[in-house]
Amino acid sequence: MTRYARTLRLFWGASIxxxxxxxxxxxxxxxxxxxxxxxxxxxLAVLYQHGYEMxxxxxxxxxxxxxxxxxxxxxxxxxxxxxxxxxxxxxxxGTLDFVLIKPMDAQFWLSTRRLSIWGVPDVLLxxxxxxxxxxxxxxxxxxxxxxxxxxxxxxxxxxLYALGYALATLTIWVTKAGNIxxxxxxxxxxxxxxxxxxxxxxxxxxxFVLPVAFMTTVPAATMTGKTGLVWVIGSLGxxxxxxVACRWFWRFALRSYTxxxx
Amino acid sequence: xxxxxxxxxxxxxFRVVRRLLGVWYAFMLTYRFEIMLWMVxxxxxxxxxxxxxxxxxxxxxxxxxxxxxxxxxxxxxxxRQVTVVWVIYEFEFQVNSGRLSSNLLTPIDPAWRYxxxxxxxxxxxxxxxxxxxxxxxxxxxxxxxxEDGSGWWLPxxxxxxxxxxxxxxxxxxxxxxxxxxxxxxxxxxxxxxFDHLIFLVFLFCSGMLFPLEVLPDGMRxxxxxxxxxxxxxxPATMLATGDxxxxxxxxxxxxxxxxxxxxxxxxWRRGLRHYSAMGA
Numbered sequence: 001m002t003r004y005a006r007t008l009r010l011f012w013g014a015s016i017x018x019x020x021x022x023x024x025x026x027x028x029x030x031x032x033x034x035x036x037x038x039x040x041x042x043x044l045a046v047l048y049q050h051g052y053e054m055x056x057x058x059x060x061x062x063x064x065x066x067x068x069x070x071x072x073x074x075x076x077x078x079x080x081x082x083x084x085x086x087x088x089x090x091x092x093x094g095t096l097d098f099v100l101i102k103p104m105d106a107q108f109w110l111s112t113r114r115l116s117i118w119g120v121p122d123v124l125l126x127x128x129x130x131x132x133x134x135x136x137x138x139x140x141x142x143x144x145x146x147x148x149x150x151x152x153x154x155x156x157x158x159x160l161y162a163l164g165y166a167l168a169t170l171t172i173w174v175t176k177a178g179n180i181x182x183x184x185x186x187x188x189x190x191x192x193x194x195x196x197x198x199x200x201x202x203x204x205x206x207x208f209v210l211p212v213a214f215m216t217t218v219p220a221a222t223m224t225g226k227t228g229l230v231w232v233i234g235s236l237g238x239x240x241x242x243x244v245a246c247r248w249f250w251r252f253a254l255r256s257y258t259x260x261x262x
Numbered sequence: 263x264x265x266x267x268x269x270x271x272x273x274x275x276f277r278v279v280r281r282l283l284g285v286w287y288a289f290m291l292t293y294r295f296e297i298m299l300w301m302v303x304x305x306x307x308x309x310x311x312x313x314x315x316x317x318x319x320x321x322x323x324x325x326x327x328x329x330x331x332x333x334x335x336x337x338x339x340x341x342r343q344v345t346v347v348w349v350i351y352e353f354e355f356q357v358n359s360g361r362l363s364s365n366l367l368t369p370i371d372p373a374w375r376y377x378x379x380x381x382x383x384x385x386x387x388x389x390x391x392x393x394x395x396x397x398x399x400x401x402x403x404x405x406x407x408x409e410d411g412s413g414w415w416l417p418x419x420x421x422x423x424x425x426x427x428x429x430x431x432x433x434x435x436x437x438x439x440x441x442x443x444x445x446x447x448x449x450x451x452x453x454x455x456f457d458h459l460i461f462l463v464f465l466f467c468s469g470m471l472f473p474l475e476v477l478p479d480g481m482r483x484x485x486x487x488x489x490x491x492x493x494x495x496x497p498a499t500m501l502a503t504g505d506x507x508x509x510x511x512x513x514x515x516x517x518x519x520x521x522x523x524x525x526x527x528x529x530w531r532r533g534l535r536h537y538s539a540m541g542a
Contacts, residue, residue, distance in 0.1 A: 028455045032462060039466040046472050047313070052322040054313070174295075183302035190309045199328075201401065202312035 007104065008112055015115035026117050033074075033121035037129070040066050040192055055196025060136035061224050062194060067129035068153065068216040069192045074122025075157055076185065080164050082114040088171040088178040097259045107250055111165060137224060149223035152232050155239040156215035160188070162242035163211070165250070172253040184210075191216040214238050278370055279378060286382025294386060301390050304342055308398070310471055311335035315402075325475040330502065332405040333415055334473050336395055337425075337498035342470070343391040344384050345433045345493065349376045350457045353444040357537065358451060366534075373441065380437065421504040428497035431515050435489050438522035445526065448533030469495025486511075489518040 019025070044066060048059050057065070087110055090096040100106050130149075134141035167180045187210055190198075195206050195213040206212040214235045221227040268274065290297065314331040317323060326334075353376065356362040365372040399406050406415050417425070440457055447453040465471060467490035474482050474495045485491055492515050499506050 025452075025455070028452075028459070032459060035459065035462040039462060039471070042466060043471045046476055047317060049476075050322040050324075052317055052320050055316070179296050179299040179303070183299040186303040186305065187309070189306060190312070193313055197316060198312040199315040202309075 004104075004108060011113050012115045015113075016117070019115075019117045026120075029118045030121040033070075033125055037066070037070055037122075037125050040070075055194055055198075057194045057196065057226075058138065060133050060138075061220065061226070062197075063133040063136070064130065064220045064223065065194045065216050066192055067126050067133050068149075068156075068219050069126075070122050070129060071126025072153075072157060072160060072191070072215055073188075074119040074124075074126055076119065076160060076164070077122060078116050078119025079112070079114075080161055081119075081181070081185065082116040083111050084164055084168040084181045085178060086110065086114055087168045091171045094259070096257070100254075100259075106254075107165070107247070111161070134223065141223060145223055145225075149219045152214075152219040152222045152235050155232075155235040156219055158239040159211055159214050159235075159242055162239070162246040166242070166246040169246070169250050169253045172257050188212060188215070194220065211238050211242075275370070279374055282375060282378035283382055286379045287385045288382075290383045290386035297383065297386050298390050300346070301343060301387060301394070304346055305339070305394075306465075307335045307338040307342055307470060308394075311339075314472065323476055326473060327412070329404055329408055329412055331473060332402055333502040334498055336398060336405060337501040338470060338494050340391060340395060340501075341429050341432060341494050341497045343387055344429055345436050346384075346387075347380060347433070347436045347440045349380065349437065350440050350444040350447075350454045352376060352379070353441070354447045354453050357447040362537070376441065377437065380433075415502075417501055417504065421500055424508070425497055425501040428492075428500055431519075432493045432497050435515065435518055435522070436493050438519065438526060439489065442522055442526040442529060445529035445533050448529075448536050464490050464493060467491065468493045469498065473499070487514060489515075489522075492518070 041063070044059070044062055047054060048062070053059075054062055087096075090099060090110070099109055102109060130146070134146060164181050164184065167184055168178075170180060171178065190202075190206055190210075191212045195203050195217040198206060203213075207214075218227070218231045218235050222232055269277075311332055314326070314335065315328045318326045318328040318331040321327075353362075356365065362372065365375060368375075408414055439460065443457045443460065444453055446456060450456075467485055467488060469491055474485065474491055477485070492511065496506060496511055496515075
């Protein structure tokens, strides 16, 4: 376990020093994140201008969902997306073989090797907005309120990871499946709004087909006390289920992987 | 009369463009699976439709109903599918790798290569998005039938004609914006970074996230002077209700087209002088 922790530190340290070669990128990323978040909040303001409350969610509550989405999206862009991208590159170039022979779990290696600074501004903005939105609620959140969101948020992140990794695994069979995860990322943008804000059919789809609900809505609802333990348990079920499925799917894919040299 | 003379240059040009279109269409057909995924990746208008149908049904917004926004966002989805432009990635790659050089040797401006490439891709995309729209109307028939006394969604021929014209005008402006920014690739390695920032402004100002009717009047009037509403809201509203001010819109569209075109050609000439890759 300590070996994995140490490796992780080396991976991310190396990634960060490599990214620091392109500091201008960070400026682009930061400007982009501010514009995106500004646009999301302005869109909320447009929706709330006539006293409409999306699915009965108040303005600070909706803002909390945007904040959680920004945080998760930052995590996705910093850690998940660059690694998913690398999987298809490894398969295309035949370098997956080198990863598989390393004395370390290949899924861990492939999930953590890269870290991109593109997501970092989103993470920071997301965290700041969570604190701000929480303080604007009718009953402002205390430390306990923020902490209550931690577990469902981690479960949401795990769900996001498992879903993306499973889809990225498809590249073992279809080399050019990298676009699948990009399409998934686009659909997950639905997580900017609480699921009750959507028309009925969308709600079903975003809960049971693409589990957007468990990524941002459930953590926000738990923090504000809108829902009870049931949804957190549901969230746990979804996260564990998807993690197990993703692990199984990865192993299954490896069995049909004929390496670059064979 | 000498029959061996080459055809009139204009005729020759149309032949080349037609041939390029055919080639790119065939090329894109081999990427059907990717193209379907790209369509999913640009389905944001359909997500926003889910939010706005609920908002419209609340009756709190003076100008919109559930049915009217459903129609609006379906139209936005269609316009978006026919105006997806990614020339900057291709151009940036060609400049950075030096492959632009071989395109410069052909007797036709490389821009035509990119335009036909994008049109070819749209052709390959067509069956997918027509299918999605048909499916959406099947799932939510109220958009077609009308539930709020607005009657069937039957755009007049006049509306349909203008919709097609305005959609291709939108494509032209989007192409000109991106291809002009792409010229920065002659000086910067990552010109697409600039386009991404413009895209974020486009998202908010174009009507992708909300129909512009819901904005306060003053804000909308200012927005209408920028090119962004003409990229989605203008053509989409023409199809959804036909309730747009056509003449001022066309004038502003023309203004931006001319401005961007001039800027583009200027940067192209200066860029080529600056370009020094692979034996140029």
